[in-house]
Amino acid sequence: MYVITGGGTGGHLAIAKVLAxxxxxxxQPVIYIGSLQGQDRVWFEKNDLFDSVYFLNTTGVVDKKGxxxxxxxxxxxxxxxxxxxxFKTxxxxxxxxxxxxxxxxxxxxxxxxxxxFFIHEQNAIKGKLNQMLTPFAKNIFxxxxxxxxxxxxxxYPVRQEFFLESRVRKKVRTILFLGGSQGAVAINEFALNVAQDLILRGYKIIHQCGSRDFERMKQEYIRMELFGKIDLFDFSSNIITKISAADLCICRAGASSVWELAANGLPCIYVPYPYAAGNHQYYNALFFENKKLGxxxxxHNLTQKKVFGLLDEMEADLENISRGLQNSIQKNGAEIIIKKIMEK
Known part of the structure; x- marks a missing residue:
């Protein structure tokens, strides 16, 4: 029997789900072992994907003192x-x-x-726990x-839905501000600052602002007389539909996000979370920027002048960027990983 373990955030849990x-x-029988903290229970407590699930009373260690x-x-x-x-049971x-x-x-x-023991490392910069455990793993994927x-x-093991809804973008008509279910305050503030000008330029706007910031954002858009003109939401169980409707995305650069958007062929302007461990979001995004795919x-440089300049630059080469993103990832990542594990 197999165990899949890990989580805390949606990025880790998305990998757990697709591998399971x-x-x-x-x-193949498989159980899940996670924590009472983080999002683990929300994802898997009532999920029939696993034969059994366990949530343990644990917290992170590396950021603690005294x-x-x-x-x-x-x-x-x-x-x-x-x-x-x-394990014995x-x-x-x-x-x-x-x-x-x-x-x-x-x-x-x-x-x-x-x-x-096997590890899947999502990010371009390895997490502290994975750094410590690497010498003991048969493989790190x-x-x-x-x-x-x-x-x-x-x-990257991306859910098939992102490939099924994929399309090549040729012109920017709709811009998606993607802050994730938890939201991203910096992206939310930037969206407020540029929404009026984007609409005047003829763009449609989709904005995921996160549950914690939804009411504030709603009131701000009402005050600006833009509320009915923008598709504002906090969380969507069908986020793929929102992503597929967009032609360009302004987003963070968590590993699952950058690869899911790549699978969908959606060009991005990445705004890495500056306090991520090891600045890993920056290096995730750098992988795509170095390939001229974003x-x-x-x-600290998130300004209208900067982003509008990049928007114009990306529009000029949008189709090539979109196709390049699609070509950067295969559809069967999870199957390849499981096959290699079963062969060991």
Whole structure:
């Protein structure tokens, strides 16, 4: 039986979901081990994808100090002991980590118990936990570059829906501001600053502002007399439809996001979250900018003049950028990863 572990954020959990989907299609039993913290329970507590799910009382360790660090370590140790019992109950032979602090107990228990252990690293800069566990993994899978001797470069495991709804953009008619379900305040503020001018230039606007900022954004757009002219939403269970309707996206640069948008062929202006660990969002976006498949605007440079200049530049080459994004990723990333794991 397989274990998939890790989470905390939607990016990690999206990987867990798509890998579990492939295992289930191949009639392989799989359980999930995550944390009571983060988004793990929201994603998988009532999901029938796994044979069993476990949510442990853990928190991150690397960002803690003093008494909080000691408490986090104690919680991790207790969770490791629980995981070893879970392994015996389910006769686990393979553990796949998708990263995030949720992955700590099951990953360490796998190493201590001699289970086959694999890592999927989402980002261009490896997370702290994955850095520490890399020497013990049979393979590290990733879509960026890595110098680890166990590293295997594989297509990013994106849900098939992003490919099915993909299209080549030839002209910018609709612009999507994508802040994720949690929102991105800097992107929200920028959207407010430029919305009137974008509409005057003839563009339609779709704006995901996040649940925490929705009421404020709604009131601001009402005040500006733009509310009925903009597709404003906080969360959508059918986000792919919103993405497919857009011709250009202004967004953060989390790993799942950049590859999902690439699979859909949607050109982007990336605004990396400046406080991400190891500045990994910047390096995720840099991978695409270096291939001339998008542009980076760092948050402190997020101005109308800068973005409008890039918008004009991207419109001139939009079709090539869109096709290049589609060609940068294969459709069967999850299947390739699972196949390599099963062959080991």
């Amino acid at each position: 989907t492939v295992l289930k299609k191949q009639k 008494a909080f660090f000691i408490k986090a370590i104690v919680l991790q140790i207790r969770a490791i002991l629980k995981v070893r019992a879970i 389910h006769k686990i032979h393979t553990v796949i980590s998708v990263g995030g602090f949720s992955a700590g107990p099951a990953s360490i228990a796998a190493i201590l118990s001699g289970k086959r 990733g879509s960026f570059e890595d110098k680890s001797k166990q590293f295997l470069k594989t297509p 542009f980076i605007v760092e948050q």
